[in-house]
Amino acid sequence: xxxxxxxxxxxxxxxxxxLRALLGIPSxxxxxxSVVRYLCEELERLGVAFALTxxxxxxGLIKGRQSAGARAIVxxxxxxxxxxxxxxPNGRLELVPIGTWSARFAEGARATLxxxxxxxxxxxxxxxxxxxxxxxxxxTLPVGWPFVELRIDALANSxxxxxxxxxxxxxxxxxxxxxxxxxxxxxxxxxxxxKAGVAVMLAALKALTAGPVPPVDVFWLFTIAEEVGHGAxxxxxxxxxxxxxxxxxxxxxxxxxxxxxxxxxxxxxxGPFDYHLTRKLVDLCRANDIRYQKDVFRHYRxxxxxxxxxxADVRTALITFGVDASHGHERIHLHALxxxxxLLTSFALSDVEIARDDKLVADLEGFTRQPSEPAKQSLRPxxxxx
Numbered sequence: 193x194x195x196x197x198x199x200x201x202x203x204x205x206x207x208x209x210x211l212r213a214l215l216g217i218p219s220x221x222x223x224x225x226s227v228v229r230y231l232c233e234e235l236e237r238l239g240v241a242f243a244l245t246x247x248x249x250x251x252g253l254i255k256g257r258q259s260a261g262a263r264a265i266v267x268x269x270x271x272x273x274x275x276x277x278x279x280x281p282n283g284r285l286e287l288v289p290i291g292t293w294s295a296r297f298a299e300g301a302r303a304t305l306x307x308x309x310x311x312x313x314x315x316x317x318x319x320x321x322x323x324x325x326x327x328x329x330x331x332t333l334p335v336g337w338p339f340v341e342l343r344i345d346a347l348a349n350s351x352x353x354x355x356x357x358x359x360x361x362x363x364x365x366x367x368x369x370x371x372x373x374x375x376x377x378x379x380x381x382x383x384x385x386x387k388a389g390v391a392v393m394l395a396a397l398k399a400l401t402a403g404p405v406p407p408v409d410v411f412w413l414f415t416i417a418e419e420v421g422h423g424a425x426x427x428x429x430x431x432x433x434x435x436x437x438x439x440x441x442x443x444x445x446x447x448x449x450x451x452x453x454x455x456x457x458x459x460x461x462x463g464p465f466d467y468h469l470t471r472k473l474v475d476l477c478r479a480n481d482i483r484y485q486k487d488v489f490r491h492y493r494x495x496x497x498x499x500x501x502x503x504a505d506v507r508t509a510l511i512t513f514g515v516d517a518s519h520g521h522e523r524i525h526l527h528a529l530x531x532x533x534x535l536l537t538s539f540a541l542s543d544v545e546i547a548r549d550d551k552l553v554a555d556l557e558g559f560t561r562q563p564s565e566p567a568k569q570s571l572r573p574x575x576x577x578x
Contacts, residue, residue, distance in 0.1 A: 199480040200399040200537035202530050208373060210234070211391035211529075215381055218304060218366030220273020220290045224248055224416040227269045231414055234394060238401055240412070249427045252412035254400055254540070261550030262409035264428065264435040264506075265396075265536055266495045267389035268418035272382075272519060274298070274316075274365040276305070276342070279355065283348035284341035287316070287365060291419035295337045297520040301382075302368040305344060309358035314344040314365070377526040378451075384522040388513055389438040390414060392529050396536035403541065408550075410540045415495055423498030433549035434469050434507040436539060437494045438532060440522075441487060441512030449514040451525040453483030454535050457510040460489040462497040466507035468546065468560055473509055476538045482531050487512075505552070511535060 219227035228248040235242045235252050242252040250269075256262070272291040280286055285305075289295070298316045305312045319341050320326040320333050333339055342365060348354050371381035379388075393412055400406075413427050413435075424435065441449035441457070449455040456473055459465060477484040496508035513528035544550075548558035 198404070198538055198541045199482065199534050200403050200541075202395050202399055202533040202537075204395070204526060204530050206398055207391050207395035207529055207533065208526065210394045211379070211388055212371065212373065214269075214387040214390055215369040215371045215383060219269055219271055220364055220366050221270040221417050221419045222275075222290065223273070223306060223364040223366065224270050228414075228416065231269060231390070235397075238394075238397055240397055240401065245427060248416050250414040251427055252397070252414075254397070254406060254410045254412070256406040256408040256410060258407070258550070259409050259431050261433045261544060261547075262411060262429070262431045263406075263540065264411040264413055264432045265393060265438060265540070266413040266415060266424050266435055267393055267438045268386045268415045268423065268495060269390055270416050270419050271385070271387065272419055273367060274303070274342075276359065276361050276363040276365065278361060279351050279359065280341065281351050283350050283353050284343055285354070285359070286338075287340060287342055288337060290364075291519075293519040294335065295340050296335045298337075298340055298367070302370075303342065304366045304368070305342065305359065306364045306366070307357070307359045312344045312346055312357070312359070314342050316340055316367075317343050378523060379526065380521070380523045382522060384515055384524050385440040385518060386418065386438070388440070388524055388529055392438055392513070392532045393536065395529075396533040396540070399533070399537050400540055403537065406540050407542075407544050413495075418495050418498075421493070421498060423495035425498040425502040428499055428504050428506060430552060432506055434466070434509075435496060435499065436469070436473070436536070437496045437508065437510045438536070439494045439510060439512055440515040440518050440524075442489055442492065442518050443514040443516045447489075448485050448487040449512065450485055450528070451514040451516060451523070452527045452531075453485060454528065454531045455512045455514050456484055456486050457512060458486050458488050460492040460494065460497070460510065462493055462500070465496070465509045467562055469507040469509040472542070472545065473511060473535065473539065476535060476542060480534065480538050482535055482538075484531075507549070
């Protein structure tokens with residue numbers, strides 16, 4: 193068996209436990225300290241060395257047989273959320289979104305507002321929320337952030353009441369995840385993007401800590417601002433030659449993503465992913481009997497985009513768990529999470545195929561080739577006799 197055929201067994205009970213714990217920690221972009229602390233404590237428990245950036249991005253490390261040409265795997269701990277835009281005369285709060293998501297999915301959500309004095313429980317409501325008061329106007333109200341407001345669960349009937357509670361413009365609002373783990377393997381919650389990706393990485397790390405030594409160093413990166421476009425812009429090291437992002441796929445009509453197996457993204461709105469790294473991941477799925485499918489995402493970017501835009505010369509790829517109703521009321525299946533973890537263990541332990549990648553700059557020797565010869569075609573009609 194070659195190194196490329198190795199697939200480690202994944203502890204799915206641990207994976208679900210980690211996902212449940214991560215979902216229970218509010219972490220909208222800009223309010224990630226608590227989830228970073230939890231993550232670092234879990235890495236320490238697993239025996240994985242790590243370092244923190246100033247703002248809290250985490251860089252774990254499993255040492256390989258060499259450092260140059262290292263690999264990285266990345267997901268993000270931050271989630272969608274909201275922020276207080278204004279204190280309203282009626283004692284409610286105007287909101288703006290953190291990240292890109294529709295107010296359609298905010299209506300009716302339970303939430304927590306974090307002020308300097310402490311946390312308040314709250315509900316996001318349409319500005320016309322009472323059918324007994326507004327009648328049919330409840331159904332004709334437009335969808336959008338100007339048409340919702342936050343009602344805190346405290347005595348607040350005016351602007352001054354809100355001020356007395358210590359609530360101010362800029363306070364962060366975390367939306368409740370409301371997770372359900374069903375016996376048939378389906379998981380329904382908000383913020384599966386990308387708490388599920390973090391859990392996938394932790395499950396793969398747990399398997400690898402007792403496994404063989406990888407051929408090169410493998411960095412495990414956890415970013416804190418992907419939902420607002422920062423992603424992995426400032427966490428890479430020069431030795432990292434390739435990076436695989438773990439995030440959500442888009443299971444919807446017109447897409448090829450699935451809630452089962454690994455969905456490998458061939459491109460997103462920033463362009464195609466690295467030809468050679470992406471095809472290596474496909475080959476690893478084939479060699480290890482990991483179910484997979486390919487997809488192209490249109491309104492989508494991930495941690496890798498910010499790294500490339502920041503000038504990192506790194507090969508990038510994106511592997512995903514298919515999510516139904518992404519950035520809304522999300523649903524995934526455990527099968528996809530397990531498959532992703534298996535692929536990550538195989539990728540971490542796989543042979544180095546592009547030896548030249550251990551150098552920042554080199555000559556033409558060992559440079560990659562992409563197919564250019566005419567394809568060999570069958571002479572038999574597709575619908576003809578065999």
